[in-house]
Amino acid sequence: MPGFDEDIHEVQETDSKVNNSLDTVDEILDEEFLKSIEIALEGYSDEDLIWISIDFLNFRENLKHGPKKSYHEINDLRHFSNFKDLKDNLIDQIKKLKSKENINNLFKEIKSSNNKISQxxxxxxxxxxxxxxxxxxxxxxxxxxxxxxxxxxxxxxxxxxxxxxxxxxxxxxxxxxxxxxxxxxxxxxxxxxxxxxxxxxxxxxxxxxxxxxxxxxxxxxxxxxxxxxxxxxxxxxxxxxxxxxxxxxxxxxxxxxxxxxxxKKFREGGKVRKPHHLPLTKKTIEKLKKLSAFKNISESDMLEELIDQTFLKEMCDEHGKPKF
Known part of the structure; x- marks a missing residue:
């Protein structure tokens, strides 16, 4: 893993300085490990964060006692807007391991992986x-x-x-x-x-x-x-x-x-609405009412749309311009 051997060495030096004091381990993880984690991950591309996240899930699962899951993908990928979100989440999850030994072992596994994305x-x-x-x-x-x-x-x-x-x-x-x-x-x-x-x-x-x-x-x-x-x-x-x-x-x-x-463009092309009375049969009026209700528009708009459609189909070319 690029730059990670140095990070591990720095963490090991920190271990000797604190003399295994459990009272300060959380502070060390925040200040020292967080920095080393971020530096180590900088050596990888955005795309690599995907397989690293999956490796982390399996590593964490193997730390548990009893039945274990096997992860082959990131199940909640839809929750991440971009690679930065994925990286921030990965860092937060690694911090929760708490144990410096576990974190070091995780990064050793990451370093030994040989995954690569398509160029x-x-x-x-x-x-x-x-x-x-x-x-x-x-x-x-x-x-x-x-x-x-x-x-x-x-x-x-x-x-x-x-x-x-x-x-x-x-x-x-x-x-x-x-x-x-x-x-x-x-x-x-x-x-x-x-x-x-x-x-x-x-x-x-x-x-x-x-x-x-x-x-x-x-x-x-x-x-x-x-x-x-x-x-x-x-x-x-x-x-x-x-x-x-x-x-x-x-x-x-x-x-x-x-x-x-x-x-739509034809209807919007400078039309002027004027009230007209059309002597339609009773059956035709009933059909018009049902059709306009189905389309959720007024009867006049429905009638206008039907006329426009017929005019465009019979009287206009494919660009909507009159042929006659």
Whole structure:
């Protein structure tokens, strides 16, 4: 472990100075051990904190008497917003070991480990859109139904997969590279037209609510955006993955989005509301009332929406411009 032999030596010197005084051990752990722990962990990357945390959980479990658990992953990963949170938690948990001997033994085990992260992942860690795609490409593509996961700390989850998946390093790296190739060839090169549209803030707000209303898979995503960038990234990455998982459904969804957006822009294009009396039959009026109640809008808005839809379908081109 980088710099850790020196730390252990300093701790051993401290042991001799305090003459095994139990009254001061907590103070020593706070002032001396905390510093040495932080220095030792600085020799490792953010990604290494994942396997170190898992090693710690198993080390602590082995100190117990009786039945023991075996940890292969961090079960509460969702509670950490970033690697700093993970590191702070790790340091706090190590401090609770109290025994200097146990802490020294833990770090000796850490130093002897030979875990390492994929260099490819490190190179793309700042590309959140790509990280979301890779994560879902690897984790969910074999399911019989579309399952899309979104985490704001997505790279943390991706690195966690890398260290906890049982496949060998070659196969894991192959999956990563396959995901990157697919993303580059089939999504970035062929789907930039839509991506540019998503950069429109007005469209971003609208499309999120629209997908929540019409798309059952999108409704199931367990995440609520908190800012404009999160709305944009969530909707873009969902449609990226939908493009990979089911091209027909993706195409249908994009067509629905474009048509509904064109209708919205058309309705907002300088229309002036004037009261009109339309001599509808009793049955038609009943249908209009039921339809407007189902859509939770007024009868006049429902009627206007139906007319707009028909006009756009029959009288306009794909861009919403009149053909005649």
């Amino acid at each position: 490819t992942l490190i190179e793309i860690k700042e590309n959140k859109r790509l990280c979301v795609f890779i994560f879902n490409y690897i984790k969910n593509s074999n399911h019989d139904f579309l399952q899309f996961e979104y985490h704001p700390n997505i790279y943390l989850h991706l690195a966690h997969w890398y260290f906890t998946d049982k496949e060998n390093e070659y196969r894991k790296n192959h999956k990563i590279n396959s995901a990157i190739k697919y993303f580059t060839d089939n999504i970035i090169l062929k789907g930039e037209k839509y991506s540019k549209k998503v950069r429109d803030n007005h469209f971003v707000d609208w499309v999120y609510l629209y997908l929540k209303r019409i798309d059952d898979n999108f409704k199931m995503i367990n995440y609520v955006p908190t800012c404009k960038n999160n709305y944009q990234l969530l909707t873009t990455t969902y449609l990226d993955y939908l493009n990979f998982y089911d091209k027909i459904q993706h195409e249908n969804t994009i067509n629905k989005l474009n048509k509904a957006w064109s209708q």
